[in-house]
Amino acid sequence: MEQKKDNTEEKILNAAREVFVHKGMDGARMQEIANEAGINKALLHYYFRSKEKLFDAIFSKVIEFAFPGFANIISEETDFVTRLGKFIDAYFEMLLTHPFLPGFIIKELNRDPSGLFKLIAKYGFNPDFVLKEIEQAMDRGEIKRMDPRHLVINVISMCVFPFAVRPILNYLIFKDDQMAMSAFLGERPEVIKKFVIDSVAIKQ
């Protein structure tokens, strides 16, 4: 029974994640989640009392996954450029295996940001130490001086944005050639690293 329950709950969570990530809270239907999980609607409400509770369960898992411990890379004891490169690589690995997360998070963020705020508060995530690390690298003369907030946002933007507008890129640039787009996205980590480093490097 325990076994059965865990199994069903897992099936529901997987199905719900699939549907919610692609359709969003507003667009998702409990019927579709039930179908995807191979059960009926009533059982959904038995495990999770309401659509909102089910959504919250999924959303927190997704956020936990997408706002990850990459931050610890920033704290490593190497030069800043090395840490930046490792961060971009790690972030891209996540994005390439979960390309729909950016669109989903942006959608829900603009619908109702309160859920995300609660999670940020709960996990105590704070970007200040990242900004501190960047400033220290500037103090040490490893990179050019600039507002570290802009630097962080520039890097995250170049990593995440292409995934958020994937369908446009697919249509407008790659004419529905999935292989071409995958190859393009796969080479972006190196491109971004070079682009950023060329910009912030101290010229000799």
Add this chain to the structure above:
Amino acid sequence: MEQKKDNTEEKILNAAREVFVHKGMDGARMQEIANEAGINKALLHYYFRSKEKLFDAIFSKVIEFAFPGFANIISEETDFVTRLGKFIDAYFEMLLTHPFLPGFIIKELNRDPSGLFKLIAKYGFNPDFVLKEIEQAMDRGEIKRMDPRHLVINVISMCVFPFAVRPILNYLIFKDDQMAMSAFLGERPEVIKKFVIDSVAIKQ
């Protein structure tokens, strides 16, 4: 009567744009649009036969507005860096006056991209000439050689992404200080220009 009709249709379109942009197709309610326009639901259906038709009318106007003639800036007869700067300035002016468009477009793009594809086809928009212009600038030695597709996406990403994740920035970095965030976004055009130029400039 003509006057009356135009006036009402305009009120509907304004109300619908407001509601659709903030809530999206799935989240918007015809009742809310009617309230916002100061009329009743039945009149909405008199002017636009269905919610979908009303949405399409709004969506095409928004796309027409957000995928604008900035492209002609790229064709001007000046050096590439100047044109790039003018493009970023023009694009940011649009974004600052319509900060919710990126979130809206990303949401609808991931819900159903077919509408956007039809519009792109209808207006015959094609990014190839932009890529050509960039390649010519590289041939002339104005900027470093790199894949022009990556360069375009880098620039657009850094411009648009912060608006798409506005609520996070607001909460995580600016602690709900709207003035601070506005000031930050206002200085981004210059920051991005410098960031890009420092990266692609030919070193002497």
Add this chain to the structure above:
DNA sequence: GTCTATATCATGATAGAC
């Protein structure tokens, strides 16, 4: 053109048998 009233339908949620 604009309104009130209503039809129609889809969806989230519950009741109750097994």
Add this chain to the structure above:
DNA sequence: GTCTATCATGATATAGAC
């Protein structure tokens, strides 16, 4: 725990009076 059947609500859409 899982199912079938059903409720209750809210949404789009239409009918028809003015």
